[in-house]
Amino acid sequence: MTDEELRTEVRAWLAANWKNDLPARADQWTVGPEQRAWLAKVVEARWAVNRWPSEWCGRDLSDAQAKIIEREFAAVKAPGAGQDRTHLYAITALTFGTDVMKAALLKGMLTGEINMCLLYSEPGAGSDLAGIRTRATRDGEEFVVNGQKVWTSGAATADYGMLIARTDWDVPKHNGISFFFLSMKQPGVEVRPLRQVTDESHFNEVFITDARVSADFLLGGLNNGWRVLQTALAYERSVMGDGARGPRRAGDGAANDLVALAREAGKLDDPVLRQDLAKVLSYRRLNALNNARAKADLAQGTSSSIMSLGKLAMSRILHEEARLRTALLGAGSLLDGEAFPRADDANFLTLNAYFTSIGGGTDQIQRNIIGERVLSLPKEPEIDRTIPFRDVRAG
Amino acid sequence: MSTFTAEDRAAMAESVRRLLADKGDEAALRRAMETPSGYDAALWAELVELGVAGLIIDPAYDGLGGGPVELELIMEEAGAALLAAPLFASGVMAAALISASGDEGAKERLLPGLARGRIATVALTGDAGTWTPDGVTVGAHSHGARAFLDGTASFVLHGAAADVLLVVARVDGGFGIFEVAKGTPGLEITTLPSFDRTLRLTKLDFHHVPATRLGIAGWDAVEAMLKIALVALAGEQAGGARRVLDMTVQYAKTRIQFGRAIGSFQAIKHMAADLLLEAENATSAARHAAQQLAGGGEADEAVYLAAFACADAYSKIAADAIQMHGGIAFTWAHPAHLYLRRARADAQLLGAPPYHRERYLQAMGA
Structure with missing residues (x-):
């Protein structure tokens, strides 16, 4: 099919089917019935994953032709196309899953019938993710899973979780991990909301006690989980936008504008504060300029080191903005809550800045990554890398 | 408006980079910074040959007609190599000031020379070193068609090497730009010891120094x-x-x-x-x-x-x-x-x- 024929076909289909009348989603973890109905149509018409093979809902198209379809969907603001680039869970399933698992889950994932979550981090395995101690033990055609996971978004509504668990304790830590799709809807899985430092509950703890998973839902083979995880993390990073949040209250212009806040606080004439204000404003501006340059470089085919710096930059922006807000409010920041929205913003942002500087890899781990992958500095010796995991010190 | 393509730009940056790697390395820089002039005349001549001295000068005055984008890129190369040369004083500050003066006669008289490597510099601030209107401590007084300068300008780059000095001076409650030739009586040039040994900073004392105003250009x-x-x-x-x-x-x-x-x-x-x-x-x-x-x-x-x-x-x-x-x-x-x-x-x-x-x-x- 030529590009033009394809474009005509997708346009005609969208014109006939897309009404642009979907209600807004309640939250990012669940897909409402109207969205599901639309996604089902998209999947049925084979527009969801155009680069994929036809046996798995795709069209075997080249990247260039797939982009034509995605552009047409984007032009009319229709969701659902391009999931072969953006659906982290489906991509992982397609790449590493067994045919039994793909037949059972793939379509449901693409239509939003099946919700997913990530079961990676543990209380004892944060920065050192390969140090997980959740165990999966073979029992006939199944594995029995025991352990505890944490920092799981959307666990309460998830049908399946992408789980890493230890399947061999007698080999070095990276070599004894396996990757599963674990059903969350079973008696051995208990989800407890985690009350965060901001007093919100965005994340959950997941307690897993004698939960069961079929060997068909093991991805990439036994003890090959670390490799599957690296691939999944790479997909995740490539689709993750800037997840940093502003103040709790959206749409409040003054709260989002440090200059307005300084003016409101009567401190816009304070020369010391003006210096501070200019510095803090410049951090966000410089980050935007970096991102624009990285994009331009990428468009010209030259790769850029800037992308890996974005998270570090954003951490500084958020912490510094929160610090400045607090300085502007002075004793006003002692107060909190709905009745004192400026204080509430400053206080919330002060604590929520750690979401970015700790979540998804701490700034310190990020500096290691930049040092080693971008600047090619040598790695630190790892004393636990080559010994059986059983003998690795924990605490 | 610059007519450089992205390829032109990259090629020029590459030529400058190669020249500086070849003849402006650390050893050359250390030799140059120990000389009175502070720069290597042979290297400057080669940079002039590449067009760098006239990079932002209009082709009508023998320059390359580059704009800020080309200039910034070349300056990245100069900065990387710690180039010690009158490029910033002459090829940037003086060239830009003359170009902005609106004085066609001055442009014709001065810019082609600058593009060929003749050295000019700009005297702007006094001892306060602010590069703001407040900082200007040279005053101009008219006597008929002629102007005379009195006062002090400091932190002037390559003031001793420059053939032409462009002096920002107070005049009639505003500011004017004045051209003073090297060696004009009443002009006293003192080279200042500088922390960055690759710079040449000078102080200029004006005692009734005759000068030519560039058009009506001001601040x-x-x-x-x-x-x-x-x-x-x-x-x-x-x-x-x-x-x-x-x-x-x-x-x-x-x-x-x-x-x-x-x-x-x-x-x-x-x-x-x-x-x-x-x-x-x-x-x-x-x-x-x-x-x-x-x-x-x-x-x-x-x-x-x-x-x-x-x-x-x-x-x-x-x-x-x-x-x-x-x-x-x-x-x-x-x-x-x-x-x-x-x-x-x-x-x-x-x-x-x-x-x-x-x-x-x-x-x-x-």
């Missing part, structure tokens, strides 16, 4: 010159910052202590990662300012952002570079201090970061 022309010069300086800072960081990272890969390359220690690695962010910020800010200025629209915000962001980044990177090297960089023989000296100089020339931060806020209406 607007000075302001226009300063913006181009700030973009050039930002490019120099971004280029220098990048090079001294590269040197430091390279050293951290080869210097062994405790049986390991020191770059494997997080104490060093994390500093390097933070400095990489600073270096990228500087490059983005400098290039963005150049693009804004080239676009002809409102560029103040971008220019002042680049001015303080690049100054701060270069100062931080050059300072940390010495710390990360350790003892070796505490020696005169090691080049790290040359970068720190240049970073500290660049952070003062044309105004210090706090001043530019204030202008940045004002430009965004705060």
